[in-house]
Amino acid sequence: MEFDHLLIRYGEMALKGKNIKQFIVKLQENIQQKLHDYPKVKVKRTQGRMFVQLNGQDPEPIIAKCKQIFGIQSLSLAIKVENEEQQIKDAALYALVNSNDVKTFKVSVKRIDKNFPIRSQQMNQVIGGHLLSNTSGYTVDVHHPDLEIKVEIRTEATYITSSVVPGLGGLPVGTSGKTLLMLSGGIDSPVAGYLAMKRGVEIEAIHFHSPPFTSERAKQKVLDLASKLTEYGNSVKVHVIPFTKLQQHIFREMPDGYAMTIMRRMMFRISQMLCERENILSITTGESLGQVASQTMESMHAINEVTSLPVLRPLIAMDKNDIIQISRRINTYDISIRPYEDCCTIFVPKSPKTRPSREKVNYFEGQMDVTEMLHEAVQNSETVRMTGKLDTMQEFDGLL
Numbered sequence: 001m002e003f004d005h006l007l008i009r010y011g012e013m014a015l016k017g018k019n020i021k022q023f024i025v026k027l028q029e030n031i032q033q034k035l036h037d038y039p040k041v042k043v044k045r046t047q048g049r050m051f052v053q054l055n056g057q058d059p060e061p062i063i064a065k066c067k068q069i070f071g072i073q074s075l076s077l078a079i080k081v082e083n084e085e086q087q088i089k090d091a092a093l094y095a096l097v098n099s100n101d102v103k104t105f106k107v108s109v110k111r112i113d114k115n116f117p118i119r120s121q122q123m124n125q126v127i128g129g130h131l132l133s134n135t136s137g138y139t140v141d142v143h144h145p146d147l148e149i150k151v152e153i154r155t156e157a158t159y160i161t162s163s164v165v166p167g168l169g170g171l172p173v174g175t176s177g178k179t180l181l182m183l184s185g186g187i188d189s190p191v192a193g194y195l196a197m198k199r200g201v202e203i204e205a206i207h208f209h210s211p212p213f214t215s216e217r218a219k220q221k222v223l224d225l226a227s228k229l230t231e232y233g234n235s236v237k238v239h240v241i242p243f244t245k246l247q248q249h250i251f252r253e254m255p256d257g258y259a260m261t262i263m264r265r266m267m268f269r270i271s272q273m274l275c276e277r278e279n280i281l282s283i284t285t286g287e288s289l290g291q292v293a294s295q296t297m298e299s300m301h302a303i304n305e306v307t308s309l310p311v312l313r314p315l316i317a318m319d320k321n322d323i324i325q326i327s328r329r330i331n332t333y334d335i336s337i338r339p340y341e342d343c344c345t346i347f348v349p350k351s352p353k354t355r356p357s358r359e360k361v362n363y364f365e366g367q368m369d370v371t372e373m374l375h376e377a378v379q380n381s382e383t384v385r386m387t388g389k390l391d392t393m394q395e396f397d398g399l400l
Helices: 021-034 059-066 085-097 120-133 188-199 217-232 244-252 258-277 298-304 321-327 358-365 371-379 391-400
Strands: 005-010 042-046 048-053 071-083 106-109 145-151 158-161 176-184 201-211 236-242 282-284 382-386
Touching: 005 021, 005 059, 005 158, 005 244, 021 059, 021 201, 042 391, 048 071, 048 371, 059 071, 059 145, 085 120, 085 145, 085 158, 085 371, 085 391, 106 120, 106 391, 145 358, 176 188, 176 217, 176 258, 188 201, 188 282, 188 391, 201 217, 201 258, 201 298, 217 236, 217 382, 236 371, 258 282, 258 298
Parallel strands: 106 145, 176 201, 176 282, 201 236
Antiparallel strands: 005 048, 005 071, 042 048, 071 158, 145 158, 236 382
């Protein structure tokens, strides 16, 4: 006898109505894709639960991968037996004696299969009595047990679990459409991408690159961040936009105080053009209200004017320390603090407007025609697909 399955519990998606099936099917696809390196492992779903059949594989690395999948609220190692009393009692005994540091226990039976002849409460007593009769040193504590042995008697089989591993929660990536993440290379934008993915959103990324003022190492840093995000979803396409010509034009022709606002408006215009080309329905940014001049209410009001797409700002009410904590947890922080400048840290005005007006921005922009440069930037973009295996980044090795 051994723990031969993982029992997957749904989170918020369990509250869905008639469309719940599409969420469950997508979660199953995401788990299968995440575990593609384990061909013996099978993923099956039935009656409000999903099971990973281990087929002799070491459960630890598989649990580690499942902990990176949005839509899983928690998971447990489980023993699968037939709906037969003695087999259930033996499996519960195995779970108890193979647990460490346990002096008290509790049995919780859920009889989903109403054809099973023993009711849940009676089955609690049957199993508890069996455990006490065949061991020594254990006592029952129904309020604060060291170990809770859960028994689910289902139509097709019975599953016995004795531990719970927390998952990421959220919704399966791919159930809430696709967004274009403005990925700068700093601390905030990867966290924004992670949180968007937690709501089931698939991401592509756009990065504005300004050589020779920004280096190939800065671009590689962004690709590394995108690669890290693939651990929580599927592959991520990164669209690298050549931004030097347009950025120099803005900072040469526009008033110093308004240059940053106008640069952000150009980024949004290019992002919208790319969304239309790639059939993407929203833009996601790492903006946090009041963090810098371009993230005041007035600045966002002026910048939003140039796009008709929804702009997702998952970090809008978060403190910097909260953002840093998440970036450390998802292992993007050490990449983000590499000392390579991106286009947002070069040509920085001495006194950027913190309360720019739309009227003045429109007036200044009316003094220049950048239509051709916007189209040129999109047409000359470079697209790199990150798979999380780092092989796609090797093409840049010679540039470092």
